[in-house]
Amino acid sequence: MLRNYLLLAWRVLLRRAFFTAVSLFGIAFTIAMLVLVAAMFDHVLVAGAPEVNQDRTLGLYFAEMEGETMARNGFAGYKLVDTYARNLPGVERVALASAPARLTTYHTGVPEKLYLKRTDDEFWNVMQFHFVEGGPYGRADLERGAFVAVINASTRARLFGADATAVGREFEVDGQRFRVIGVVPDVSFLRVVSFADVWVPHTTAKSDAYRAQLIGDFMGLLLMAPDADPRAIQDEFRSRLARIEFPDPQSFNRISAVPESLLQTVARMLFGARGTDADYGNRLLLALAVATMLFMALPAVNLVNLNISRIMERASEVGVRKAFGASSITLVGQFLIENLVLTLVGSALGVACASLGLWLINRSGVIAYAQLGMNLRVVAWGIAFAVVFGVISGVYPAWRMSRLRPVDALKGVSR
Amino acid sequence: MTTVTIQAGQTHGARGAVADTGGGSRTSASARTSIVALSDVEKVYRTDRIETVALSQISLDVQAGEFVSVMGPSGCGKSTLLNIVGLLDTPSRGRVTINGTPVTDASDRVLARLRNREVGFVFQTFHLVPDLRVIDNVEIPLLYRSMPGSDRRQAARDALERVGLAARMHHFPSQLSGGQQQRVAIARAIVGRPSLLLADEPTGNLDSQMGDEIMGILLDLQQREGTTIVMVTHDQRQADRTERIIRLFDGRLVQ
Ligand SMILES: Nc1ncnc2c1ncn2[C@@H]1O[C@H](COP(=O)(O)OP(=O)(O)OP(=O)(O)O)[C@@H](O)[C@H]1O
Numbered sequence A: 001m002l003r004n005y006l007l008l009a010w011r012v013l014l015r016r017a018f019f020t021a022v023s024l025f026g027i028a029f030t031i032a033m034l035v036l037v038a039a040m041f042d043h044v045l046v047a048g049a050p051e052v053n054q055d056r057t058l059g060l061y062f063a064e065m066e067g068e069t070m071a072r073n074g075f076a077g078y079k080l081v082d083t084y085a086r087n088l089p090g091v092e093r094v095a096l097a098s099a100p101a102r103l104t105t106y107h108t109g110v111p112e113k114l115y116l117k118r119t120d121d122e123f124w125n126v127m128q129f130h131f132v133e134g135g136p137y138g139r140a141d142l143e144r145g146a147f148v149a150v151i152n153a154s155t156r157a158r159l160f161g162a163d164a165t166a167v168g169r170e171f172e173v174d175g176q177r178f179r180v181i182g183v184v185p186d187v188s189f190l191r192v193v194s195f196a197d198v199w200v201p202h203t204t205a206k207s208d209a210y211r212a213q214l215i216g217d218f219m220g221l222l223l224m225a226p227d228a229d230p231r232a233i234q235d236e237f238r239s240r241l242a243r244i245e246f247p248d249p250q251s252f253n254r255i256s257a258v259p260e261s262l263l264q265t266v267a268r269m270l271f272g273a274r275g276t277d278a279d280y281g282n283r284l285l286l287a288l289a290v291a292t293m294l295f296m297a298l299p300a301v302n303l304v305n306l307n308i309s310r311i312m313e314r315a316s317e318v319g320v321r322k323a324f325g326a327s328s329i330t331l332v333g334q335f336l337i338e339n340l341v342l343t344l345v346g347s348a349l350g351v352a353c354a355s356l357g358l359w360l361i362n363r364s365g366v367i368a369y370a371q372l373g374m375n376l377r378v379v380a381w382g383i384a385f386a387v388v389f390g391v392i393s394g395v396y397p398a399w400r401m402s403r404l405r406p407v408d409a410l411k412g413v414s415r
Numbered sequence B: 001m002t003t004v005t006i007q008a009g010q011t012h013g014a015r016g017a018v019a020d021t022g023g024g025s026r027t028s029a030s031a032r033t034s035i036v037a038l039s040d041v042e043k044v045y046r047t048d049r050i051e052t053v054a055l056s057q058i059s060l061d062v063q064a065g066e067f068v069s070v071m072g073p074s075g076c077g078k079s080t081l082l083n084i085v086g087l088l089d090t091p092s093r094g095r096v097t098i099n100g101t102p103v104t105d106a107s108d109r110v111l112a113r114l115r116n117r118e119v120g121f122v123f124q125t126f127h128l129v130p131d132l133r134v135i136d137n138v139e140i141p142l143l144y145r146s147m148p149g150s151d152r153r154q155a156a157r158d159a160l161e162r163v164g165l166a167a168r169m170h171h172f173p174s175q176l177s178g179g180q181q182q183r184v185a186i187a188r189a190i191v192g193r194p195s196l197l198l199a200d201e202p203t204g205n206l207d208s209q210m211g212d213e214i215m216g217i218l219l220d221l222q223q224r225e226g227t228t229i230v231m232v233t234h235d236q237r238q239a240d241r242t243e244r245i246i247r248l249f250d251g252r253l254v255q
């Protein structure tokens, strides 16, 4: 039965070549766009090297301070994490890393820009880098303020030549000299928490001022125990913040920051909802789902129209099948299968186009070190989009057709 | 019950009691029970401006194994009658019973099952599915029964054999002549061994020689399998070869 339907679907699609081409183009375009977006999100928000622990990491990315007359917000300060985020219940490790600073090096004789990130030693435990050379710096290096650096592969090639090894060699950036102790693969710009060209101990900073900041340019990464409850951690942290005594309550008397997942933070930013404790992660997912539906709506409506005319053209066949015992439900099933074949073929084209698009983005360098790509998860999203699309664009025409009385259907087309 | 059995005026009794001669198990077992019973059926078409009474006060019985022809001038309601009997259309009023099952308020599922098991329809304009090969067209009624695919194939082959078209089973309908297409349509109508075969001017589009051949197939079916047949025809010669003629005029039965 299914084989019959598939064969028939195939033949009908081949015979109506123009209709098929128009439909396929619409479907392929829609699915390609959706898959591109899904690949972006996948790349940023789903655990992957080096951020393999993303699912159990709470980040203290942003903080906001308020007083009677003033308000400040920005990245978390070193002190906010170092003083108030340690020893929270259920947190196994706390790592600190600065936002990457864009600095200049004259190492090769001409000025070149490098992104430099200052971190503590725990950063290398929370992140999982695969060192291609050497290794990370440790507690001792941090305490000594050792001028050592981990660099990525592209930076190694830029500073020391294509096939050179780098460990033990020195380079200068922003007037400071560092000795390379490790080399890691490039990290995509979209991996905002771990991305940099150069990672160095934060104790090499030119001034100590950052250590006293509640708002600054750091982020705190809290690695939870596998069974930890994020809410308990958030509640404890919040109550600690509430007890902070501000030296000058006239200007600032309140600080808010929530350790939460990257998705939740991204959502909070997109919704412009700083300074509240509400969880915007689910709202973002919902908004994305709605946007996806809206984006699919127009091509779906077009496909519905094409389907209606295609099905009505075959009214006689519908009449025949009914006359020989097809129930309405069976017919709806048959036409849904036909439509699904069409949408799946279209989606396969769409996924292929999206792969090409991702490859072009990677190559163009628009996103530094982007490694956007198709993986099973993204393809699964593509298939899911296609099935939803196929069903919503197929159900209505199929239902309308199945309601025809056999006589009317048979009259629809007189052969 | 106001049901009456209409005996057509011009019955020649041409074939006598053929129904019991073929040894068809179904016929002998149920010995002359009513396959079709219409009671006071009326069909009114309402469009914006006019109301057409296509059928009015139709009551009739068709017995198992009978071969009945329906005659009458164009537009008198023959197709409407056949469509109602074949469950392709619903009457505006009155009751229809097919092989003992009342169908007036039947659900889509029940109707589909009856159409599938009890009725085989041969249309005047063939209505073959152009995208399907002959053999796949013939298989259509069996698709809606649960049975192994190989049995379906075999049954379709047998039916095509029966109408003398086994050699053409991999053709598409457009590659066949009109007479051949109509024989495919007959094969499709009989492949599921329905108790009732309905044919709306099966020979209307064919020359008289082809028409005789189709008529031969139908008579053979009735005699050997005991299939009940109701056939609409304009051809008096063919009607004379059936057991009973029902005449319609302006949507009414005439004696
Ligand atoms: N869908 C419809 N809407 C309105 N009127 C209809 C419809 N179908 C049939 N009729 C009318 O019902 C009457 C009977 O039509 P029907 O098709 O049953 O005639 P017929 O006896 O089969 O004629 P023919 O021999 O030409 O095939 C006709 O007057 C026709 O105009």
Ligand SMILES: [Mg+2]
Pocket (backbone or CB within 6 Å): B078, B079, B080, B200
């Ligand atoms: Mg007619």
